[in-house]
Each structure stands twice: as structure tokens, then as C-alpha cells.
Amino acid sequence: MHKGSQLAVFLETLRWSPERLAREINRRYGENTVSLKAPYGWAKGAFPRGQVPGFVAAILSDYLGRTIGIGQIWPGRRPCTELDGFRDAALGPPWTEEHVGRLLRPLLERQDTPGGTPWPTEPVPGAVLVSLAVDWLTAGSRPMSARSSGAGLSTEMVDILASRIARLREVGDAEDDGLVMNWVVHELRWALRMAESTAYDAPTGGRLFGAIAELAQLAGRLTENQGHHARCQHYLLAALRASSLAGDRGQGARVLSSLSRHLSRCGNKQDAQRLVRLADVGTDEALPCPPDSPSVPHQAQAYARFADKSPAVPADQPGVHVCGVGPAGALGPRTPPRHEKPSRLPWAG
Structure with missing residues (x-):
């Protein structure tokens, strides 16, 4: 997990993996709200779209026992709302x-x-x-x-x-x-x-x-x-x-x-x-897994591989x-x- 990320610090405090966070989001807000691997990118500093930052803040607040704002998780970032014209149900997941x-x-x-x-x-x-x-x-x-x-x-x-x-x-x-x-x-x-x-x-x-x-x-x-x-x-x-x-x-x-x-x-x-x-x-x-990080899931490797080289990252966490x-x-x-x-x-x- 990326040690420089505030989200990573919160997850470490809870002893949660990023995937555990994704499962909690999907349990509360609906199946397939986010992919199970999306939080691996967030823990590296990527910022989710739509209402997902608020979902994360609400969950962390409940489990940590104190109010956690979006700005505390992603300093200087805010959700893109009315301008996020491409984040509509016709384009993003879940795909049915x-x-x-x-x-x-x-x-x-x-x-x-x-x-x-x-x-x-x-x-x-x-x-x-x-x-x-x-x-x-x-x-x-x-x-x-x-x-x-x-x-x-x-x-x-x-x-x-x-x-x-x-x-x-x-x-x-x-x-x-x-x-x-x-x-x-x-x-x-x-x-x-x-x-x-x-x-x-x-x-x-x-x-x-x-x-x-x-x-x-x-x-x-x-x-x-x-x-x-x-x-x-x-x-x-x-x-x-x-x-x-x-x-x-x-x-x-x-x-x-x-x-x-x-x-x-x-x-x-x-x-x-x-x-x-x-x-x-x-x-x-199967996605290749570098030998120096055998414990990282393959999908998380894909997020890191393309998020680091591109201004675009997965739709759950661009x-x-x-x-x-x-x-x-x-x-x-x-x-x-x-x-x-x-x-x-x-x-x-």
C-alpha cells in the first residue's frame, strides 16, 4: 500500500485491505458500485468520481468513530458534480x-x-x-x-x-x-x-x-x-x-x-x-505480476500500471x-x- 496516501493511513489504522473497503462500499451502496480493485488506485492517491468520495468518507467516519471529510482523505480535491458530464449511467459500470x-x-x-x-x-x-x-x-x-x-x-x-x-x-x-x-x-x-x-x-x-x-x-x-x-x-x-x-x-x-x-x-x-x-x-x-510484489492482486497491478502513466485511471477512481x-x-x-x-x-x- 502507498505509504504517502492519507487513505492508506486510514486503512492501516482499521487494518483493512483496499479490497475490504470496496466490499463495504458495495454492501452499503449497491452491488458493483465500485470494482474490488479500485481502492488500490485510491490508496496511491487517485481520486474517485461521482459520489464515491462521499461513500468512502462516510464509511471511514463510521468505523473510525469520528468525522472524516473528503478533504482529509484527498487533500485539495473535491468531487466533480455537475461538470462531470461523462459520468452517467449510460457509460460507467456496473454493466448490465x-x-x-x-x-x-x-x-x-x-x-x-x-x-x-x-x-x-x-x-x-x-x-x-x-x-x-x-x-x-x-x-x-x-x-x-x-x-x-x-x-x-x-x-x-x-x-x-x-x-x-x-x-x-x-x-x-x-x-x-x-x-x-x-x-x-x-x-x-x-x-x-x-x-x-x-x-x-x-x-x-x-x-x-x-x-x-x-x-x-x-x-x-x-x-x-x-x-x-x-x-x-x-x-x-x-x-x-x-x-x-x-x-x-x-x-x-x-x-x-x-x-x-x-x-x-x-x-x-x-x-x-x-x-x-x-x-x-x-x-x-492473467496479468503479469512483478516478482518484487507477489502479493499484489493482478487487477491492482493493471490499475497501477496505467494510472501512473496516464491522467486517466479507472472510472471508479480517476x-x-x-x-x-x-x-x-x-x-x-x-x-x-x-x-x-x-x-x-x-x-x-
Whole structure:
């Protein structure tokens, strides 16, 4: 544990491990409020987002028998609230079947529909994408749940969906992006409807969400080609979430590679490289553990590895507020979409 951190001092007083703190937060405030490994980063000085600093202060106050303020745990820091626009339920963990639909549904609505949700127009900073990628990397395994309500979904229906995805990939490079995108959106609506309204066992559900991940990743590439960068990111984040539900780490790593290419084209080489490293680690069966620290859990190693090199750390405990730009706010060029003149994006670097 990092001896220079005030949180580490409090935990040592209680004789708690960082993981014990995470379990207490999840017991009080809801399962999966934070990952079990997030407090390892906090003990190194990283600062949680959202309401988590208040949760930590309340728990420490109760167990230490005196009032502990957020400023005593993280001197000079305060929670980011109204400016933390990217810390919403549609992006951060926990990742569930319901949240996949919540993220995808606005993207699949026609924009001429009265009362519809507008498409996202503000791109997510690279630092936030990195933090969400670390959430994916360090998340514990979550077996796919069976769904009991609705008409039964046969494996043949999922087979049909998989075959149509294969056809989409074959024609994707040869046809007009807009035309193929219309087809992808149609398939995504169909797949999402099956996920939300049919009954299936866990293996079938895993295959279904794997198909949703593939479709969302393809949609991300097509929307980027059309110059819709915010929509591209949201599609890819939906794909990352769906791949997690499907239990497919390889698919998740491929999604991170797509996000990395996207950031690279936008001029943010630094965060693009971080995403590539995270994708590489995600495909390993286990994270490497340095010989001089054999007792540190593997996921904690990942937090330390990427938090120390980046202004972005896991979504439960970033070192930089989303409302602060840091490297994610520097100007950088991007590759213009077809028929678009080159421009500068303030969020790209």
C-alpha cells in the first residue's frame, strides 16, 4: 500500500485491505458500485468520481468513530458534480443487459421522430475512454444470466443473426457506408428486441450479446467513416459492454483496438497507445505480476500500471476530473471524413 496516501493511513489504522473497503462500499451502496480493485488506485492517491468520495468518507467516519471529510482523505480535491458530464449511467459500470439497451437505443432512433432522444454530438475525451477500458480490463467475471420472460429464443434465430453479420462484413467495404449502416441499424434493432423481449438460456444469451457487440463495433466504424465521431464512440462503448456480457475478452480487445484507431486518427496518439496496451493485457489469461510484489492482486497491478502513466485511471477512481481537459483537451488533427474539409477538434488530443 502507498505509504504517502492519507487513505492508506486510514486503512492501516482499521487494518483493512483496499479490497475490504470496496466490499463495504458495495454492501452499503449497491452491488458493483465500485470494482474490488479500485481502492488500490485510491490508496496511491487517485481520486474517485461521482459520489464515491462521499461513500468512502462516510464509511471511514463510521468505523473510525469520528468525522472524516473528503478533504482529509484527498487533500485539495473535491468531487466533480455537475461538470462531470461523462459520468452517467449510460457509460460507467456496473454493466448490465439493461445498460446495453440504454446506451444503444438513442443511437438507433430516427432523428425525425418527435420526442426522440438526440444523437450524441459531444465526443468522449480520450482520458475517459481509457478509464472505461480499465474498468473493462479489471471487471470480475460475470456469467451471462438466463432470461425467463417472453417467447423462447431458439439457437437457430441466433444462427441467422450471425450469418447476416457475416454477410454485412463481406459487403461493408464494397458498398456505400450509408446504405450498409441502414442495414446494420436494422439488425441491431432486431437483436436488441430479442435481448429485451425473449426468453433464453445463458449460453444463447451470451451468443446474442456477442452478436450485438459485433454489430455495434461495425456501426462504430461506419459512423466514423461518415464523420460522426461522438456516435462512433458510443457505438464502440456499447460494443465493449456487450462483449463483456458475452464473456468474450477477445471481442472486447478488438473493440479497444477500434477505439485506439479512432483516437489515433483524431490526433490523440497518447491515449490511443494506452488503449492498445490495455487490449493486449486483456487478451492474456492473467496479468503479469512483478516478482518484487507477489502479493499484489493482478487487477491492482493493471490499475497501477496505467494510472501512473496516464491522467486517466479507472472510472471508479480517476486522477483527473472529466471536466478538466489535461492531455485529452489539447488540439489535434483528425482524418477528415469523406467529402469533408480538414478541421481541428478541441477534444482530440
